[in-house]
Amino acid sequence: METERLYYNDPYLLEFDANIIETRPVGDRFGIILDKTAFYPTSGGQPNDLGTINGLPLVDCLEDEASGNIIHVIEGTITGSSVHGRIDPARRTDHMQQHSGQHVLSQAFVEIFNWPTVSFHLGTVSCTIDLPVDSVSREQAEAAEELANRIVRENRSVVVRYIAHENVAEAGLRKPTDRSGDIRVIDIAGYDRSACGGTHVRITGEIGPILITGIERAKKQIRVEFICGDRVLQYARRANSTLESISQTISAAPFETARAVRALWDEYQKARKRIEELESELLDYEAARFPLTDGIATATFKGRGIEKLKMLAVKICTRPGTVALLADEGDQLRVVFARSADATVDVAALLKKTLGRFGGRGGGRPNLAQGGGLTGSADEILNFAQDLSRGPAPRS
Ligand SMILES: [Zn+2]
The missing domain is CATH 3.30.980.10 (Threonyl-trna Synthetase; Chain A, domain 2)
Structure with a gap:
């Protein structure tokens, strides 16, 4: 017997009594088939109703395609043969x-x-x-x-x-x-x-x-x-409160916000470009004066970021006969090794040996290499690399 669909003829019916004609497990939940139901099962692009059966929450309602029956999946177990269903009216x-x-x-x-x-x-x-x-x-x-x-x-x-x-x-x-x-x-x-x-x-x-x-x-x-x-x-x-909030933040009338945000965005892009230029100039200035010991620059920064570190290392190494060994203590310990065009040390090989000693991953070319995830103090790591870069690798 196919479930009688009460919602077919009265979609305003929100409560009904029915008899259980079959129970079956649906996953780890309890599924019941009734002789009639006002619950709509997921079909035709419309999701299922929710509500309760004998006070227990209905969590899903689906059609059994083979039989045309409607399976009600509920939270908990029902004993007895008759049920009272209530449909969630708002839904x-x-x-x-x-x-x-x-x-x-x-x-x-x-x-x-x-x-x-x-x-x-x-x-x-x-x-x-x-x-x-x-x-x-x-x-x-x-x-x-x-x-x-x-x-x-x-x-x-x-x-x-x-x-x-x-x-x-x-x-x-x-x-x-x-x-x-x-x-x-x-x-x-x-x-x-x-x-x-x-x-x-x-x-x-x-x-x-x-x-x-x-x-x-x-x-x-x-x-x-x-x-x-x-x-x-x-x-x-929701749209109104969003508009009001933007309007207050940027001090523009609600329907002027699109134009005002556009203008702010253009200004922001220009400012960002200018900041990049100034940062680059500042790096040039820093690199030109960076202290060297026997042609080697070493330094540890806190959270400066790998890109900025690389830029600094490359700029330092525009000075002849220079090696830069820089570390950054951010979310993980990262290092950048670089050398000037006229220096002979292979910094990729140097990094490989350093990673071999302190772990982590990385790589690069003979003139510029980077690594991350090393274990140890930045000082210890940079000292190790500095010793290596001065001569042949120490035997262990
Ligand atoms: Zn339709």
């Missing part, structure tokens, strides 16, 4: 608003541009429909949005009809269906007819506003992101 209402809104918006794209909806997804934050076209302009999206919102305002009735499979060709459905038997059709008066198993509002006014929030290309189609009903209010509140 149900939200899904009804989004799904009915989708039918209205999809038909708006058909009516104005003759673009069918090829798929629909109802997400926790937003919903999407995919249109098989190359592009959708902001103006085209707004035209569909305006028609959709007019249909909402006209408060048209939304009726569930059942049409025999053989009569479906004349039923004027928005999209053909390959279902057999009686086809459940959602009929928005004088506007749209779609084969659908979802939960829908009874009049379009209950959908509330329909807002397109994004248009993006997805696999040779256009994905239109939208929200309906209470989600639009939440979105507007």
